[in-house]
Amino acid sequence: MQTVIQNPNWWRRRNKLERGLLVALGIMFAVIATGFGLWISDALRTSSLPPNPQATALHGDSTTINKVPTVTASKDKAGASGDVCLTQECIHTASTVLRKMKPEVEPCDNFYEFACGTYLEEENIPDDKVSISTFSVISDKLQEQLKDIITAERPKTEPKHFRLPNLLYRACMNKTLIETLGPEPIARMAEKLGGWPLIKGESWNADDSWTWQEQVKKFRTAGFSMDYIIDFSIGVDLQNSTKRLIDLDQSSLALSREYLVKGFNETLVTAYYEYMVDIAVLFGANKDLAKTELLSSLEFEIALANISWPNEKRRNSSELYNLRTTAQLQAAYPYVQWVDYMNALLPEGLNVAEDEMINLSVPSFFEDLGKLLARTPKRVIANYMFWRIHGFSVGFLSEEFRKRQLEYATALSGRQEQEARWKECVDIATSSLGISVGSLYVGKHFHKDSKANALEMVNEIRNVFNDILDEVNWMDSKTKEEAKLKLHSMATHIGYPDEMLDNEKLAAYYAKLDIDPDKYFESFLGMNIFGTDYSFNKLRLPVNKTDWVRHARPAIVNAFYSSLENSIQFPAGILQGHFFNAQRPKYMNFGAIGYVIGHEITHGFDDQGRQFDVKGNLRDWWHPDTQKAYLAKAKCIIEQYGNYTETATGLNLNGINTQGENIADNGGVKESYIAYRRWAEKHGPEAKLPGLDYTPEQMFWVAAGQTWCAKYRKESLKMRITTGVHSPSEFRVLGSLSNMKDFAKDFQCPEGSPMNPVQKCEVW
Numbered sequence: 001m002q003t004v005i006q007n008p009n010w011w012r013r014r015n016k017l018e019r020g021l022l023v024a025l026g027i028m029f030a031v032i033a034t035g036f037g038l039w040i041s042d043a044l045r046t047s048s049l050p051p052n053p054q055a056t057a058l059h060g061d062s063t064t065i066n067k068v069p070t071v072t073a074s075k076d077k078a079g080a081s082g083d084v085c086l087t088q089e090c091i092h093t094a095s096t097v098l099r100k101m102k103p104e105v106e107p108c109d110n111f112y113e114f115a116c117g118t119y120l121e122e123e124n125i126p127d128d129k130v131s132i133s134t135f136s137v138i139s140d141k142l143q144e145q146l147k148d149i150i151t152a153e154r155p156k157t158e159p160k161h162f163r164l165p166n167l168l169y170r171a172c173m174n175k176t177l178i179e180t181l182g183p184e185p186i187a188r189m190a191e192k193l194g195g196w197p198l199i200k201g202e203s204w205n206a207d208d209s210w211t212w213q214e215q216v217k218k219f220r221t222a223g224f225s226m227d228y229i230i231d232f233s234i235g236v237d238l239q240n241s242t243k244r245l246i247d248l249d250q251s252s253l254a255l256s257r258e259y260l261v262k263g264f265n266e267t268l269v270t271a272y273y274e275y276m277v278d279i280a281v282l283f284g285a286n287k288d289l290a291k292t293e294l295l296s297s298l299e300f301e302i303a304l305a306n307i308s309w310p311n312e313k314r315r316n317s318s319e320l321y322n323l324r325t326t327a328q329l330q331a332a333y334p335y336v337q338w339v340d341y342m343n344a345l346l347p348e349g350l351n352v353a354e355d356e357m358i359n360l361s362v363p364s365f366f367e368d369l370g371k372l373l374a375r376t377p378k379r380v381i382a383n384y385m386f387w388r389i390h391g392f393s394v395g396f397l398s399e400e401f402r403k404r405q406l407e408y409a410t411a412l413s414g415r416q417e418q419e420a421r422w423k424e425c426v427d428i429a430t431s432s433l434g435i436s437v438g439s440l441y442v443g444k445h446f447h448k449d450s451k452a453n454a455l456e457m458v459n460e461i462r463n464v465f466n467d468i469l470d471e472v473n474w475m476d477s478k479t480k481e482e483a484k485l486k487l488h489s490m491a492t493h494i495g496y497p498d499e500m501l502d503n504e505k506l507a508a509y510y511a512k513l514d515i516d517p518d519k520y521f522e523s524f525l526g527m528n529i530f531g532t533d534y535s536f537n538k539l540r541l542p543v544n545k546t547d548w549v550r551h552a553r554p555a556i557v558n559a560f561y562s563s564l565e566n567s568i569q570f571p572a573g574i575l576q577g578h579f580f581n582a583q584r585p586k587y588m589n590f591g592a593i594g595y596v597i598g599h600e601i602t603h604g605f606d607d608q609g610r611q612f613d614v615k616g617n618l619r620d621w622w623h624p625d626t627q628k629a630y631l632a633k634a635k636c637i638i639e640q641y642g643n644y645t646e647t648a649t650g651l652n653l654n655g656i657n658t659q660g661e662n663i664a665d666n667g668g669v670k671e672s673y674i675a676y677r678r679w680a681e682k683h684g685p686e687a688k689l690p691g692l693d694y695t696p697e698q699m700f701w702v703a704a705g706q707t708w709c710a711k712y713r714k715e716s717l718k719m720r721i722t723t724g725v726h727s728p729s730e731f732r733v734l735g736s737l738s739n740m741k742d743f744a745k746d747f748q749c750p751e752g753s754p755m756n757p758v759q760k761c762e763v764w
Contacts (some may be wrong), residue, residue, distance in 0.1 A: 115704060131716055165518045217743070326353075442572050587696045606663040637763060653727055
């Protein structure tokens with residue numbers, strides 16, 4: 001879960017603030033699921049509703065929930081006999097647990113194999129997926145539920161916002177029309193925008209009238225990304241999170257920087273180049289010319305990557321906070337007429353003031369960018385920009401384009417087949433119109449009582465963290481006091497906001513959006529414009545940290561922490577399946593959703609979250625000696641995980657980039673375990689599950705371990721390790737549990753065994 005637990009990053013970048021729309025967030029998951037290659041980054045940058053600012057997620061992946069009963073060891077009417085629970089739900093839970101476990105493995109040697117060994121041996125990754133996991137099982141069920149909602153044709157008498165998902169779904173499913181049109185939707189649009197030089201040939205004239213700035217303005221009007229050269233967004237002022245400002249950042253790349261900087265020494269860069277050429281040929285380009293001109297475009301993109309900061313350097317938010325006035329911006333970087341440029345990208349009626357404060361995330365990038373642009377021919381830049389919008393469009397076009405896209409997706413992630421069209425279209429409709437779909441979903445599949453149940457667990461685990469703060473001996477009293485204030489001020493969003501069920505609010509939100517079921521690509525671009533306008537129009541408005549729109553994404557199997565809001569969020573989609581069920585023993589819930597809750601709370605105090613204070617402002621509230629002690633503890637985590645080698649890829653984990661998630665995992669599982677022990681002391685011992693002769697404490701650890709049962713394709717695993725903020729599932733289990741003294745005690749692991757090393761790491 002990133003600070004979302006999967007982070008995504010749910011967001012464009014973890015340190016970007018109010019990027020795009022909630023729609024964009026969902027699109028990310030839809031695109032990852034369908035393997036849309038280049039469409040992944042661009043859809044994220046151009047679509048709809050504002051996500052939680054500065055957010056981190058749990059994983060990088062409906063049952064009606066009633067008041068939680070107590071399943072104790074005594075015989076009762078529910079069917080528990082002796083010390084074994086024999087209720088229907090307990091039997092079902094036991095069966096699910098046993099199907100994943102490999103009990104013959106010694107838990108003190110490799111607890112991941114013990115908890116997930118049979119799952120790893122017997123489960124197969126479907127050809128249309130890059131991985132399977134505990135999360136994907138729930139997501140698949142959720143997708144079926146959403147299909148029933150989205151495919152139901154709504155009468156015209158129903159509010160428009162409930163009809164829009166079906167209209168978009170129909171547009172996506174109309175393969176006959178899409179095949180008939182071929183490349184026409186993007187080709188027609190590109191011509192209006194000036195034309196792709198590679199396609200137009202010598203008729204494209206790079207005279208003095210063409211500039212990349214003017215091209216970006218046209219892209220904005222048409223609904224394409226504005227971020228291919230300079231990333232432009234409306235963010236939140238990191239040091240005053242009640243205000244918004246314009247944020248300028250390094251460019252959005254089509255392939256991760258980590259690959260591009262290696263040039264053609266990296267096989268994925270070669271695959272990307274070949275993909276560029278083949279797609280251009282499908283659009284009508286001469287292949288030899290495409291090879292030559294797109295090589296220059298790729299070299300330009302590689303140069304952009306080389307002047308960009310790596311993810312490791314972007315973890316310090318203070319380094320990304322560099323305010324400039326428009327006058328200072330113009331004086332330092334005169335290659336852009338900044339006031340004119342920014343005014344053109346803002347919605348009508350919004351203008352940059354003379355004394356406007358702009359945040360320049362990476363000043364060195366802008367210094368180097370001016371030199372790069374000056375030495376790069378206009379035709380090369382134009383070819384690159386038009387390649388990006390054509391690459392983005394491929395997922396909306398006919399099968400000949402999509403087949404080539406699949407080949408590229410296979411190289412990137414290992415996925416072998418296209419996802420079934422209905423699944424793809426459900427994902428697109430859900431992610432793009434998540435508020436209206438979510439409103440229908442929670443009304444049908446989510447029980448309100450589950451909010452109270454989850455909130456009770458949040459409070460119990462929060463109290464544990466409070467006591468941990470009391471006990472740590474490396475924090476000074478003043479820093480502890482501020483940490484407690486931040487902890488107890490942390491807002492909690494569970495399930496969905498009540499406003500989602502208010503038709504008047506939904507109607508007002510969607511009033512300016514229309515979808516034509518006969519114009520799939522054009523409708524999607526229209527949604528991008530709608531979403532960008534919505535986000536950008538908030539520039540002069542104060543930040544409402546409880547804004548329901550930012551928390552209106554219930555049909556998602558994930559959880560989140562937002563530094564700028566100092567809030568945690570648990571959507572309806574994760575409060576089911578493995579994570580939560582009111583009818584099973586508490587140790588299962590504390591091991592699963594309790595672990596998730598602790599993880600998100602701890603994100604407020606990981607290496608990035610700790611940089612923000614109780615009000616969500618970037619401020620150093622740590623005493624120097626306490627900060628030094630914290631960094632030493634974080635270094636232990638960095639080195640522990642950085643020394644893990646994933647055997648299938650032969651790659652070492654990146655301990656720096658994954659430290660936030662690793663700190664959250666370690667703190668989260670510890671906090672939830674203590675909370676469960678306190679619950680058990682108050683309510684008495686719980687019954688065992690049938691066929692599982694383990695103590696409740698041992699079953700807590702099994703539930704925690706099985707949260708991360710997952711199989712990845714080798715290519716996907718390589719990408720996760722190279723670019724992700726989450727450790728692969730195996731190491732999320734081995735790393736955190738091997739640091740837990742209580743785990744070693746409960747399984748009687750000898751000191752020095754793999755799961756009970758002498759040297760342990762602990763931040764919280």
